[in-house]
Amino acid sequence: MLDERVFRSEDLPVADRFDVWHDLMSSTHAPMDLTSEFAADFRATLRLVDLGGITLWPAAFPQLTFHRTPFRIRQSDPETVNLSLVVRGDAVTSWPDRPQRPLGTGEFHMNVSSEAMTVSGLGPWIEMIGVEVPRTSLSLPWDRVRDVIGRDLPGRTGVGALVAQFLTQVTAHTGDYRQAEAPRLGRVLADLVSAQFAQVLDAEDGLPPETRTRALTLEVMAFIRRHLADTDLTPSSIAAARHISRSHLHRLFQAQGTTVAAYIREQRLEGARRELADTARDPVPVHAIAARWGFKDHATFTRSFRAAYGVTPRDFRHAALPGPR
Template sequence: MIETVFDSERLPVGERFASWYEMTRHALISTRVRSEDAADFRASARVIGTNTFQVSTEVVRSPLRADRTAKHIRQSDPEQYLLGVIRTGTHGFSQRGREATVGVGDLVLFDSSQPFRACYEGGAHQMFFLPKAVLPLPATEVAMLLATPLSGRDGIGGILSQCLREILREPAPYRAAEIIRLFDIALELLTTLLAHELHALRTLPPESHRQALLARVHTFIHQNLGDPDLSPQTVAEAHHVSLRHLQQLLATADTTPASMIRRKRLEQCRRALMDPRQSRRAIHAIAARWGFTDAAHFSRLFRATYGASPSEFRVAHESLVGGTTGGPRE
């Protein structure tokens, strides 16, 4: 588990704002940060996470504006979704031409691959960072919910909000393996929340049928990854469309049926190899669990995708889990 802690009160006044900028650039995401109180900047933060997920809690006592520009994206894009959870205060966010003012209990979603602005007048918020690839919903549909206030006070949003709060509880009551499981739960809750919100939106746009089919295809593939017989043809048949129609549908999301199945299976295997609870589980068993029937073929695909064999990846991750640091992640 990786941890970063920052408190401006521990630094000389003249170093606080610059140190905050460096911390957020390394541990969170690169933005252009400005504050009218830079000379006496006051803020604190704690970031905890794995190589896949991070969650932060930030208390900003000075007015602050953070802009992620096209230049930042060209220089470095982690290809993440960022989910903000407002704990105190009122904050402003904008992306894709939408502007939202969010208050206590609200949730708001961003895409790291598109410019955005966040304005804080003072208050506390948490941020959940996750790779876009692990969210089993079409990016074209998720884009409809960016910079849009979502409720985190009750229902699924409320459970998600509480889950993220638990990950950051102090003193930390959870072991690394339990925090990894909480991250998995947070992903499932976020998927459910967004799918619920999108269901309400799909009745509005003219192309709702295509969008709904795309969402069903994503969900079907995600739910059946462990079936070794899952294939583009079986996906097409399950949705009563031709294979050609399915290929055309997924081309709008810049992928193919086979590529989507392979990518999602590899991602599930990668997450399993990072899970301390599965450290004694044979790699070929993990591969088979997610539909790979040929261990050698799986190993070649994994290395081509992640730059290391499954066993090398597991060993490298095990050396990180359990270690913490008080400084920024490199």
């Protein structure tokens, strides 16, 4: 399991909650001032997940305003990037020399610790996933990183969608990863954030080749997962959709120790397995599940499922049912 610390304000005396939250936020990002109309009885949660020097912090809180002031910058500047995904609620970000920018669900806020800013979570309840990335972990020059401040950073399209998916997946399933994997996950996230910023700046060519390759691999994998139901999903169709050659596509997967066809098959089988194991849903015929996950015929699905999991799909579903069998 990944190294994780959990803060719940309800575990503290009411009088201490806001002060402890303030100190925790200042140590997570950089020294800042906080104000809230709910400070007298502040109710919030925060998790800190370490990815080898990069910190994820999913948090939930009521109306709250973060102030990173010039005084606080002089006090301490760790030269980090804060990127926060709004999962629920709305906010407004402002800087001394840039236009105010509203934020809604599915959008990112970005700032660097060297810049003064104010972020106001409008409430009534805000959920965010924050990430703190050291300057040295990014693949763009610092002055170019700072050029991203104030730009639109959508979380549903482009590389931003991959960053949002990564943050959501890792923070929701920290128990699925070993702590030894944390540095690798941190490198992947740093590459994705670098690629996201480069895309916003139209500066992808300035990224190191290895960063571009890792980001492209993740984009292709995400494309495959979105199109698993397409029975005509092939290396040719994937390469055409991503505007790369088939040989380039195959090299991407060879570097991951697999093949395009194997990755498609594994993802389809895993999707079908999850659906077969979901006993809370109304039962769907096995052949319909197979079709939904892109298998052209029931026999191929059954044969592939047995090879992967050692049982037939029907027997797997039967074993997952509660109660006596």
